[in-house]
Amino acid sequence: MSSDHDTAFIDLRAITKRYAGVTALDSVDFTVQPGEAVCLAGENGSGKSTLIKIISGVEPGTEGSVRIAGEERPVLNPRISAAAGVMVIFQDFSLFPNLSVAENIAFATQLTQQERFYKAGAAREIARTALERIGVEIDLDARVEALPVAQKQLVAICRALASRAQLIIMDEPTTALTEKEVRRLQGIIRKLKDEGVAVIFVSHKLAEVLEVSEKVVVLRNGKKVAEGPASEFDTQSLTYHMTGRDVAEVPPSDVRAGAETLMEVRGLSKAGSFSDISFELKAGEILGITGLLGSGRTSVAKALFGLVVPDEGAITVEGHPVPTGDPQAASRARIGYVPEDRLTEGLFLSQSILRNVAIGRLDAHTKSGVLNMGGLVSEAADWLKRLKVKAPDVNAPVQSLSGGNQQRVALARWLSRAPRVLVLNGPSVGVDVGSKADIHDIIRDLASQGIGIIVISDDLPELLATCHRILVMREGRIIDALDGRAVSEDELARRLAS
Amino acid sequence: MTPQTASRNITAAPEFRLLIIAVLVFGLMSVLSPDRFLSSQNLTSMAFQFPEFAILALAMTITMLTGGIDLSVVGVANLSAVVAALILTQFADPAMPAGQSAIWLAMAMAAALAIGAVAGLANGCLVAFFGLPPILATLGSGLVFTGFAIAMTGGSAVMGFPPTVAVIGNAQVLGIPVPLILFVALAIVLHLLLTRTAFGLRVTMFGANPLAALYAAIDINRMLLKVYVIAGVFSSIAGLIIMSRANSAKADYGSSYLLLAVLIAVLGGVNPYGGYGRVIGVVLAVLSMQFLSSGLNMLGVSNFARELIWGALLILVMVINTHAVSALRSSLKPSK
Numbered sequence: 001m002s003s004d005h006d007t008a009f010i011d012l013r014a015i016t017k018r019y020a021g022v023t024a025l026d027s028v029d030f031t032v033q034p035g036e037a038v039c040l041a042g043e044n045g046s047g048k049s050t051l052i053k054i055i056s057g058v059e060p061g062t063e064g065s066v067r068i069a070g071e072e073r074p075v076l077n078p079r080i081s082a083a084a085g086v087m088v089i090f091q092d093f094s095l096f097p098n099l100s101v102a103e104n105i106a107f108a109t110q111l112t113q114q115e116r117f118y119k120a121g122a123a124r125e126i127a128r129t130a131l132e133r134i135g136v137e138i139d140l141d142a143r144v145e146a147l148p149v150a151q152k153q154l155v156a157i158c159r160a161l162a163s164r165a166q167l168i169i170m171d172e173p174t175t176a177l178t179e180k181e182v183r184r185l186q187g188i189i190r191k192l193k194d195e196g197v198a199v200i201f202v203s204h205k206l207a208e209v210l211e212v213s214e215k216v217v218v219l220r221n222g223k224k225v226a227e228g229p230a231s232e233f234d235t236q237s238l239t240y241h242m243t244g245r246d247v248a249e250v251p252p253s254d255v256r257a258g259a260e261t262l263m264e265v266r267g268l269s270k271a272g273s274f275s276d277i278s279f280e281l282k283a284g285e286i287l288g289i290t291g292l293l294g295s296g297r298t299s300v301a302k303a304l305f306g307l308v309v310p311d312e313g314a315i316t317v318e319g320h321p322v323p324t325g326d327p328q329a330a331s332r333a334r335i336g337y338v339p340e341d342r343l344t345e346g347l348f349l350s351q352s353i354l355r356n357v358a359i360g361r362l363d364a365h366t367k368s369g370v371l372n373m374g375g376l377v378s379e380a381a382d383w384l385k386r387l388k389v390k391a392p393d394v395n396a397p398v399q400s401l402s403g404g405n406q407q408r409v410a411l412a413r414w415l416s417r418a419p420r421v422l423v424l425n426g427p428s429v430g431v432d433v434g435s436k437a438d439i440h441d442i443i444r445d446l447a448s449q450g451i452g453i454i455v456i457s458d459d460l461p462e463l464l465a466t467c468h469r470i471l472v473m474r475e476g477r478i479i480d481a482l483d484g485r486a487v488s489e490d491e492l493a494r495r496l497a498s
Numbered sequence: 499m500t501p502q503t504a505s506r507n508i509t510a511a512p513e514f515r516l517l518i519i520a521v522l523v524f525g526l527m528s529v530l531s532p533d534r535f536l537s538s539q540n541l542t543s544m545a546f547q548f549p550e551f552a553i554l555a556l557a558m559t560i561t562m563l564t565g566g567i568d569l570s571v572v573g574v575a576n577l578s579a580v581v582a583a584l585i586l587t588q589f590a591d592p593a594m595p596a597g598q599s600a601i602w603l604a605m606a607m608a609a610a611l612a613i614g615a616v617a618g619l620a621n622g623c624l625v626a627f628f629g630l631p632p633i634l635a636t637l638g639s640g641l642v643f644t645g646f647a648i649a650m651t652g653g654s655a656v657m658g659f660p661p662t663v664a665v666i667g668n669a670q671v672l673g674i675p676v677p678l679i680l681f682v683a684l685a686i687v688l689h690l691l692l693t694r695t696a697f698g699l700r701v702t703m704f705g706a707n708p709l710a711a712l713y714a715a716i717d718i719n720r721m722l723l724k725v726y727v728i729a730g731v732f733s734s735i736a737g738l739i740i741m742s743r744a745n746s747a748k749a750d751y752g753s754s755y756l757l758l759a760v761l762i763a764v765l766g767g768v769n770p771y772g773g774y775g776r777v778i779g780v781v782l783a784v785l786s787m788q789f790l791s792s793g794l795n796m797l798g799v800s801n802f803a804r805e806l807i808w809g810a811l812l813i814l815v816m817v818i819n820t821h822a823v824s825a826l827r828s829s830l831k832p833s834k
Binding site: 305307327328330331337339344345346347348349350351355358359360362363365366369370371373413 | 694695696698699700702703706707709710711712713714715716717773774
């Protein structure tokens with residue numbers, strides 16, 4: 001064991017991190033050897049982000065010691081950490097979209113070398129070397145914003161390499177990749193390991209990176225609950241360790257025979273985002289719309305609620321046409337929309353839990369201009385109770401809640417308006433596995449009450465656990481319509497990424 | 499809610515801090531200059547002085563709640579006053595019987611309020627439909643409004659009103675100055691509007707997160723129009739008070755009031771990024787500022803130094819509030 005610590009590139013001992021009374025990490029030991037790939041798994045709030053923040057110097061630990069490359073680091077900040085070779089690639093890659101590939105790759109290097117002037121030739125050289133190391137070719141002069149997602153990721157990897165990375169930490173590296181791209185990434189990871197560069201994958205979709213990893217570390221509630229060779233884990237055992245229980249889900253029951261058509265979408269098109277989207281939704285039906293990042297699924301979801309203005313096409317609800325491109329008209333037609341990004345789009349974070357629900361029902365509780373506050377509050381409180389939102393104080397800001405409870409608040413707002421059609425974009429993004437199953441229960445339950453539900457998601461188990469039908473999108477078109485209860489996860493993944 | 503948590507909530511509110519500040523400033527000035535500051539003459543004179551800029555601060559408050567700002571409040575006030583003054587000087591002879599001139603005064607006031615509403619509507623359109631940042635939209639429109647006022651008057655003061663005009667700014671009802679009554683009434687109206695109506699709740703929620711407001715299917719444009727119209731009408735009322743107290747109207751009266759209105763709103767705990775603010779806080783801030791201003795005056799501090807103190811105070815309050823807000827945030831968000 002001691003030799004492990006001696007050779008380790010990253011060696012954290014008994015790291016504890018407390019924030020205002022909350023223990024985010026509880027005496028965690030964590031080592032990464034040079035050239036080793038480690039999967040760091042855990043639900044949201046398990047402490048994996050905190051661990052990464054400590055390694056990358058963004059936040060200090062409350063207790064415990066950090067050694068990087070054999071050296072004790074009592075004081076750490078992002079610059080020291082980066083100078084020691086720790087590079088983090090965030091999910092959004094943090095690239096400069098308006099700059100070229102070469103500039104993006106060489107930028108950080110030139111900064112750390114204290115160059116006062118930007119040297120285009122040197123930058124190209126740095127970029128070329130980095131690209132050669134991972135054996136890919138990308139046009140050095142291409143603007144990064146014009147690149148597909150997978151290539152942006154490669155640029156980010158090259159940037160890390162050019163800055164002499166000894167350890168690359170990748171946050172959710174496979175979310176936006178097709179199967180082929182994932183395989184290419186795996187190849188690149190192997191190459192990096194051969195060169196002695198270590199990798200940490202932070203993810204809750206680990207199956208894809210499991211096979212190139214040596215070690216798996218699972219965190220739960222700030223504690224390390226499992227650690228071992230990657231070969232000893234599979235998706236199921238990971239889920240078990242992450243949640244501490246087996247989560248089994250039952251697919252939805254049949255749509256009532258002869259259920260009327262609630263929503264009809266015909267030929268919805270928007271140049272550059274989606275084209276000829278047509279489908280029907282029956283009362284009590286749960287329809288999944290999936291596709292990789294960039295397939296247009298989110299734009300379609302927004303168009304259904306008037307947030308994206310389509311060039312062509314029509315939407316009707318219960319036979320009545322709904323004007324497109326007008327959220328209020330959609331809302332009047334009793335379409336509800338729970339956005340993917342709760343924090344910026346879904347919730348008023350600084351406002352109270354109650355208000356976040358009540359905002360949807362202001363008009364219903366207004367009589368001759370005066371708001372009936374009592375009625376509004378009691379109705380909102382009632383919905384919070386029905387959705388089992390765990391909140392110590394409903395007057396506390398909604399940002400004090402966990403992800404799962406926040407999502408319930410967002411749902412409660414729309415449910416209080418008695419929607420006919422509910423569009424849920426990423427209903428369990430950033431929600432821990434336990435709450436996820438609860439949210440799926442709620443979705444199935446709502447459908448059984450006759451609400452038509454559209455689930456937009458790239459979480460395949462989620463789609464299979466909730467949907468009657470699944471539409472697969474690619475490059476803005478619907479390319480497949482599958483029976484959600486007959487198709488297997490592998491088959492769905494293949495259709496998605498082929 | 500137990501009595502204990504209720505009292506803790508009250509002391510934790512930013513408005514409570516303000517109450518203490520107001521009391522402290524009042525106490526300090528009373529000690530430093532007891533004969534003059536506490537004289538009934540001074541107290542009455544303060545009650546006549548502050549309503550005009552306090553009402554402008556209320557106008558500022560509602561726009562700030564949406565995360566916006568209205569830099570045209572003084573421009574609107576002066577334009578409204580100039581229009582009212584031109585009507586009065588044109589049609590109401592100073593020698594006219596009071597009953598007759600009162601009719602003209604009512605007409606002039608109605609015209610002023612209409613100007614305020616139209617100016618506010620223009621601001622609202624710029625912000626809502628053209629999507630301009632409120633700070634730039636109202637900076638520009640404020641210049642336009644001032645420009646109109648200059649064009650109408652040639653830049654000189656309009657005067658020669660019938661005596662009835664003095665009612666707005668200089669009269670007392672049951673010993674209470676009319677401007678103070680107007681301010682209290684408007685403060686109550688705004689308070690009720692913000693806390694007891696759907697509109698008020700939408701204003702605050704929009705200020706807290708405009709994007710979420712869009713996703714919650716709130717009619718944002720209509721709400722913004724209303725906000726700026728209210729700000730415009732409030733400004734024009736302030737303009738009428740200024741006109742009456744000065745017994746004249748001019749395109750560039752009250753130029754220091756813009757800074758003061760912003761300062762009071764921010765001091766009053768209104769979050770300049772939107773989403774939080776209470777009328778009671780603004781009222782307490784108004785009192786603090788007036789006590790400070792009168793007190794400094796009595797201690798012989800010049801008007802120039804006063805502006806310096808105001809500006810420094812604005813920055814100080816922003817620094818303190820920003821830090822309080824970020825400390826609050828970090829204590830709420832433990833980990834992700």
